[in-house]
Amino acid sequence: MKLNxxxxxxxxxxxxxxxxxxxxxxxxxxxxxxxxxKSSLINSLLxxxxxxxxxxxxxxxxxxxxxxxxxKLFLVDLPGYxxxxxxxxxxxxxxxxxxxxxTKNPNRDLLRLVVQLVDARIGPTEDDLMMIDxxxxxxxxxxxxxxxxxxxxxxxxxxxxEALTELSLRTSGHEPILFSSVTKEGVQGLWNVLYDVL
Numbered sequence: 001m002k003l004n005x006x007x008x009x010x011x012x013x014x015x016x017x018x019x020x021x022x023x024x025x026x027x028x029x030x031x032x033x034x035x036x037x038k039s040s041l042i043n044s045l046l047x048x049x050x051x052x053x054x055x056x057x058x059x060x061x062x063x064x065x066x067x068x069x070x071x072k073l074f075l076v077d078l079p080g081y082x083x084x085x086x087x088x089x090x091x092x093x094x095x096x097x098x099x100x101x102x103t104k105n106p107n108r109d110l111l112r113l114v115v116q117l118v119d120a121r122i123g124p125t126e127d128d129l130m131m132i133d134x135x136x137x138x139x140x141x142x143x144x145x146x147x148x149x150x151x152x153x154x155x156x157x158x159x160x161x162e163a164l165t166e167l168s169l170r171t172s173g174h175e176p177i178l179f180s181s182v183t184k185e186g187v188q189g190l191w192n193v194l195y196d197v198l
Contacts, residue, residue, distance in 0.1 A: 001198050004070040008046050011074075013063040017100040021066050026110050026198055027074040029101070032117030033127055034080030037147040040181035041117065042067065042075055045190065052077060064101055073198065076101070081127050102140065112197040114142040115190070120149045120160045120178070124167060136171050143177065143193055144168040150180040 014020055030038045039052035046052075051067065065077040078098055102108065114135060118124050124132070135142045146164050149157060161178060168176040177193065179186030 001072060001195065003072060005046050007070045008048065008051060009068055010051065010065060011068045012066045014066065015063045015097070017097065017104050020064070020101070020105055020107075021074065022106050023068075023071075023074075024107060024110065025072055025074060026112045027076050027105075027107060028112055028194055028197075029076040029078055029114045030117065031078045031114050031131060031142075032080060032147075033119065033125055036080065036117045036119050037181060038077055038080065038117055041115075041145070041147060041179060042077060044179075044181040044184060044187055045075070062097065064097060081131070102138070112141070113194065114140055116142045116144050117147050118144060118164065118176075120146040120157075120164075121151050123160065123163060132167070132171050141197070142172055143174055144172060145177045145179050145186065145190065147179050147181070149178045149185060150182045 012019055012021055030042060032038055042052040043049060046067075046069070052065065062079050064079065067075040067077070069075060078101065081098070102111075105111070116128070116132060116135070118128050132142070132144070134140075144164060144167065146160060149160070152160060157178075161176070164176040168174060177186050177189050179190065
């Protein structure tokens with residue numbers, strides 16, 4: 001499958017399960033805690049500066065954003081989790097919407113992969129581990145990507161790579177991808193993974 005990345009658009013910011021697109025094309029979803037860099041990663045993958053909106057307020061987004069790439073693929077930006085200051089009502093909406101994506105999505109059989117983002121500066125949080133365990137137990141294919149690796153020095157980077165490699169091999173059977181939206185490290189490696197699953 002070849003993709004024309006210049007033909008990319010946001011087609012839906014879904015706040016309700018009924019709004020999920022029904023076009024029968026493959027989906028790649030992006031999951032991670034609030035402020036992990038999902039929007040920046042999606043922009044880097046697509047070679048765009050601001051297609052995916054980068055929020056200055058962690059935990060603000062509680063919609064699922066569907067980006068159409070060349071009308072052949074949806075990149076799906078799931079709401080960030082683990083933001084402590086989010087209200088209980090917002091948490092319930094987030095939980096219901098995200099759960100609905102995996103259980104009531106009319107095209108859930110077209111979900112090819114979940115890209116699970118982990119902030120390299122922090123390492124996997126309890127929420128990250130819960131998400132990873134759920135995907136592993138549910139048979140949802142996923143790959144772990146460590147974001148913001150440009151913020152680490154050489155020693156920190158080696159330690160994070162070792163810890164995440166152990167986790168990733170044990171849970172997904174694959175090595176993690178080290179990623180930076182600043183230096184573009186990992187962009188081609190992640191595209192190689194996406195093309196493989198597509």
